[in-house]
Amino acid sequence: MTTNDDELPFVQAESRLPDFPTSLPGFQQMFPDEHACSAYLEDVRWPDGFACPYCGVQQEPYRIETRPTVLQCRSCARQTSLTAGTVMEKTRTPLCLWYWAAFLVVAATPGESALQMQRALGIKRYETAFQMLHKLRAGMVRPDRDPIGGQYPVEIDETFVGGKTRGEGRGVHHKATVVGAVELRESKKVRKSRDPHKQGVPTKGRVYAGRIRLHVIPDRGRAALEGFVTENIALGSVVRTDGWQGYERLGELGYNHEFVVMEGDPAKAEAWLPMIHLVFSNLKTWILGTHHGVSQQHLQAYLNEYVFRFNRRFYPFNAFNSVLGIATHTQGPTYDELYSGAWVHPNPTDR
């Protein structure tokens, strides 16, 4: 099974990092040269200090001034490349350019084109920019596969996306059917109180969208909807839908199914499934605004990119590492570990 330990629930990984910059100049200040980029790569890979992958010895390596991406073991003298296994492996393009390009891809401008990127970063050849963008986007269009829900209730609904109808009257011609699911999470504020009994007690907070999943489906039939739910939502989750018959067996399939029959009343639907409707509305704005509509054959790739950004919106360093293929090599906690208290954050002194 593929895991996406850079998605929303796994927050510890970047706790040591400074705030992700909001502008390209700010980002360039953080990564001004090849040494800064290499140091980041090294820190992500060996948060507790370099350990030689050949002989296992943990010791400050030899460094070569002119080749900052190469570390040499003091014990066995073998060299380790920092870019091995990342999208930058064997590249002749400077790491800074990769980093800046990755920043543009994950943070600044959704749907950045190769031409825009070539100009923004002053890259000489269009082909270089095109290939970099292609490699960076590959990580975003791969679907997130971990089931969502679990301890969080999930709203599920369908919508129609894209495709203009010309001269065929109103309706849904040429539009794709998209089914979506969103987790409902609640922000918890820790109470500051003079009453010692009330100190540190979490108060009820604002409900916000957790992780999402979006899939193109051939129709609104039961088979398609049940397939989406069983693939994407953890068994036993509370799932909320409207009264559509395609969802009627979710209880039998092992979900805690809550539904309300809408009787065609939009206000009722809005009140019962507000979060997924908000997700759909923002998705459509993004597709229309950035891509001026999307052809049906490419729609799923765009949905995956949207889901990728959305699920990492609070943790841009995770998105950044993910598109660059920088594996963190640290095991993230699972939901159960995280909330049962079994998860112990790795401690450098343990090794």
Ligand SMILES: [Zn+2]
């Ligand atoms: Zn060694």
